[in-house]
Structures are given as structure tokens and as C-alpha cells.
Amino acid sequence: MEYNPVILQGQHTSDDEILARTPLDAKALGGDSSEIIMELLQRFKVRDVMKRQVISIPRKATLRDAQRLMRDNRISGLPVSENGRLYGIVSVNDIINGLDGCWMDEACESHMAKNLVVLEAGMPLAFALRYFNNYTYGRFPVLDSDRKLVGIVSQRDVMRALLYELSVEIRKLERKTSPKGDQVRQEAKENFFRKEWAVVHNDLSRAGHAANAIKGILRERKIDRTIVRRVAVAAYELEINICIHSHGGVIVLLISDDKITITAKDRGPGIPDIEWACRDGTSTANDWIRSMGFGAGMGLSNSKRVADEFTIQSEVGKFTKVVCVYNIPHAQQAAEGGAQA
Amino acid sequence: MTITDVVKILDGKLIAGDASSPRVVGAVVANDLMSDVLLNDADDILLLTSLASDQSIRTAHIVGAMGVVIHNAKPLSETMIKVANDLAIPLVSSPLSKYDACVRLHDAFVAEERA
Numbered sequence: 213m214e215y216n217p218v219i220l221q222g223q224h225t226s227d228d229e230i231l232a233r234t235p236l237d238a239k240a241l242g243g244d245s246s247e248i249i250m251e252l253l254q255r256f257k258v259r260d261v262m263k264r265q266v267i268s269i270p271r272k273a274t275l276r277d278a279q280r281l282m283r284d285n286r287i288s289g290l291p292v293s294e295n296g297r298l299y300g301i302v303s304v305n306d307i308i309n310g311l312d313g314c315w316m317d318e319a320c321e322s323h324m325a326k327n328l329v330v331l332e333a334g335m336p337l338a339f340a341l342r343y344f345n346n347y348t349y350g351r352f353p354v355l356d357s358d359r360k361l362v363g364i365v366s367q368r369d370v371m372r373a374l375l376y377e378l379s380v381e382i383r384k385l386e387r388k389t390s391p392k393g394d395q396v397r398q399e400a401k402e403n404f405f406r407k408e409w410a411v412v413h414n415d416l417s418r419a420g421h422a423a424n425a426i427k428g429i430l431r432e433r434k435i436d437r438t439i440v441r442r443v444a445v446a447a448y449e450l451e452i453n454i455c456i457h458s459h460g461g462v463i464v465l466l467i468s469d470d471k472i473t474i475t476a477k478d479r480g481p482g483i484p485d486i487e488w489a490c491r492d493g494t495s496t497a498n499d500w501i502r503s504m505g506f507g508a509g510m511g512l513s514n515s516k517r518v519a520d521e522f523t524i525q526s527e528v529g530k531f532t533k534v535v536c537v538y539n540i541p542h543a544q545q546a547a548e549g550g551a552q553a
Numbered sequence: 554m555t556i557t558d559v560v561k562i563l564d565g566k567l568i569a570g571d572a573s574s575p576r577v578v579g580a581v582v583a584n585d586l587m588s589d590v591l592l593n594d595a596d597d598i599l600l601l602t603s604l605a606s607d608q609s610i611r612t613a614h615i616v617g618a619m620g621v622v623i624h625n626a627k628p629l630s631e632t633m634i635k636v637a638n639d640l641a642i643p644l645v646s647s648p649l650s651k652y653d654a655c656v657r658l659h660d661a662f663v664a665e666e667r668a
Contacts, residue, residue: 417632420611424640427615437617444615445591452608505604505612510588517592 250410250462252377254479258340259333261373262354262363268293269302271321275310278302278320289351289364292324296360298353300324330355333362340370405429405467411454411478416504419455422463423448429465430472439538442518443472446536449511450476456506457481458532472538474519482528490516490524554578554658554665556620556643559599562661563622563647563654569634570643576619583655587612601654605629607636614640624651 268291269278278290282304292300302324310316310323331340331352343352344367354363407429409422427444431437447463454461454476461478483489490512512534516522519536526532556574560567579597584590585604590612598618602609605627613621620643623629629646637644647654 417607420608420615424611424614441615441617448611448615449588449591504606505585505587505602505608510592514588514591 249374249378250460251479252374252381253338253341254336254460256337256373256377257333258331258335258337258354258365259363261337261340261369262333262365263369264363266291266293266353266361266364268361269320270294271299272319274317275302275307275320275323276316279307279310279316282307291353291361291364292320293361296362298328298330298355298359298361300326301328301353328353331365332357337370337374340365344370405433406464408462408464409451411451411461411463413455413458413460413480416452416455419452420448422451426463426465426474430467433467435472435540439472439540443474443536443538445518446515447474447476449515450474450534450536452506453511453534454478454480470540472540474536474538475533476535477531477533479531482530483524483526483532484528486524486526554661556645558661559620559622559658560645562657563624563645563649565622565645565647565649568629568644568646569637570620570641572643574619574643578619578658581655581658582618583651590616599658601651601658603627603651605633607633609633610636610640610642610644613642618642620645622647622654624649624654 267281267285267287269281271292271294273292282288282290282302288304290302291298292302299321302320306323306325307316310318315323329343329347329349329352331343331354333354333356340352343349351364351366353361354365356362407425409425411422412418423444426447427440430440430443435443447465451463454463458478458480461476461480464473464475464477466473466475491509512524515534515536520539521535521537523535524532554562554577556567556570556576557572559565559578560572576597578599580593580595581599581601582590582593582595583601585602587604587608590598590600590602593616596617598613598616600609600613600616600618600621601624602621603623603625605623607630609621609623610633612618621637622645624647626646626648629644634644636642649657
């Protein structure tokens, strides 16, 4: 008798299709997840972090064989597989039950777990994290699009890869933002403040929470109320833009001694004609977006209008990045903000 | 004209926010397009809109509005009411049309100036 692994997600699914079915969920990912983590969780696939050398055992092997293999290799779960096909998993529990019930000399196929939850190699890492959250299993077998067993992934593998990549990304960021190095000291000297918010594609119920939070932060820091309003307007317009036009992105607030910077960066279709897109009244929004009070083609021009410096970069099929900079006059910065901004 | 006055003038109900808010209406903006509202530089705006969604509340917060009126007695979602309470934006539901609400507010302003 052969057992088919249960595959929760469809076969032969492309990465894009998986992403389309599971838009980034900021809440599930922790709301204020950093830009880097969000990017990594989407950019990296299960295949990038899984162990490729899978130790497995054939169906007819005994539980005792399995126990030895697990002991010698210090693993707590052993896939039962033949010619790349996955039939089940023998866990430590199955071994304990075998010792207890005296059936250690029986075949693995009689006692292995057969209803398996598996990951696909092409799934984004965000998917794997959700699986670890949703199920109590410590590891998942990984299949390719032909349903062949190609790896196994544990929480430890995910965390190790994430930590490594994070350290790489942070080094890159430090080099980018501080060509002279010693960024940390410089930031401390400048009373540097940075916070970012994930923006989820098409989630208009949450769109605006970053802008509202930014306004609150600036008011708490007693920034002049007219500047607060201008910053909040750009943050809000850009947040809505990411929500309705991209595949998801981030809004980053950066406050230094004399500047406030709002950066909106998304993954998405990009803008083929930036000049056209920045004109008042030009929009590619659909009726649904218009019914929500947006999509009149004023987002970019509004953001430009309220900022002291406005830059936009975009690459079709990849990203759009908008940066709005506001100068804080020192006199204003020291002044007490109005009661209501 | 405080939010309590607005409720009376528009035969409305205060659905969220503080009835005792001392803020007074600085300008009335009647608009369903939130980008248009964001363009406005007036202070203490009273936003009149038929957009019964979280976004009208969030927009009101961004521009520092003193209150939001949803006209035509449009049904208000629980999340919208929650956002209004969270952001401390008084939210009023009025059975009047946008035009009638504007006329009444205008008349009330004229009467206020004369008094």
C-alpha cells in the first residue's frame, strides 16, 4: 500500500502565484516587522535554507534501523522515502512507542506518520514561518514541483539563515548610509530616530496606520504642527499608493537633528513614465480604489507639494522608491508644537 | 460651533469621540475624495463625506480635523467607529444629504456671526 503525502498547497505552483495567494500580512508578520526582514522573508525561498542532504530510510526498514540512524545522526525525525518519493516520517515518538509496545523489529511503514504536511521548495520563507506557527512539527519535508523529496527544513535552519542574511543586510545598509563608516556613533550624535511600517497590498483597512503613527510620533517630539501635517500628508498618500499599486512595501520615518525623511519603498510593477505619474489627475487606479476615496491621481503630486525635497526612482517590474525630505528649522524644532496639529 | 452644536444642527448622532470636545469648527470641507481633503490647508476642519470607511477617519486625523460627519445616514462599520475612538476623532452620523448639511451649517455660521 502506498501513501500519498498531503500537500496543503497546489502542485506546480510558481512563486508569484504563491505570493499572489498570500499577500504579505503585516499583522501575521508582526505589524512593524523591519523592512529587511520583510524583504528577506519574501526574497528567500524554502530551498535557500533547507538541508539538501536528507537522511532517509526505506519503507521496509525496521524501527530499530530507524532508531540507530536517528541516534547516529542526532536527528529527531526521519523521512521514509524511496527513489525521491516521500511516504512518511518516523519521529522519536514512534520509536518510544515501538520500544514500549515491543515492535521495534517491524517495518517503518507500519508505524510512521503518514498524513504529512510538507513545504514546497519554491515557497517564500514567510510561508515556512507560518507553517511553524500553525503546526507543532519541528521540521517539514520539502518537495519540488514534481513531488520529489529534495530537502528538510527545521525552525533552526530558518533562524540560522535569517540571522546570517540579516547581518549581511545590516552591513550593507551601514556601508550605504555611512560611506565613512562609524554610522552608529554618528546617529547617536544626531539624535537619530528611525521607525518603519510594513504596508500590505490591497489591505485598505490598515492603510493609513503608518501615517497616523508618524503623526503621533512627530507631535510627541513637538515638531512644528505645519511640518507635522505636511509629513503626515505625504506619508499617508505614499502609504495608500503602496497599498493600492504595489505588491507590498514599507514606509520608513527618519528623524535627524534638522531633517525628517519619509521613504516609501515597494516591490511591484514600477512606474513606466514617472513624469506622467507625478502629474495631477493621472492614475491607473480602478473603480474599487476610487470607491474608497483614492485613485484620483493626486498621491504623488500631493506628496511632492508638501515636501521640501522630493525624489522618485522606479524600475518597471521591480520597485518604486519615493523619498520626501523636510527641513526642520532649529528655531521651530525647539519651539513647542501647537495643541492640535 | 463645537461638535455638539454640529450634531444638533445636522439632526445627527455622535457615534464616536468625545461630546465635550472644546474644539470649534474652523472650516467645513465637504468631499468624498480623500486626496482632495489632504490638499486642504485649513485648520480645525469639519469633514463632511459620504465615504463611510476607515480612510475618512484616518484622513481627518492626518489633517487635524475636529470631526467627521457621514451624511445620508450611511451605515458605519465597527472598525470605522473603533478607528475614530482610537484616533479621538468625533464621528457624527447625519440623515441629511451633503447639500442640505452644507446649507444648514452655512446658515448656522451666518447666525453665529450675527449674534
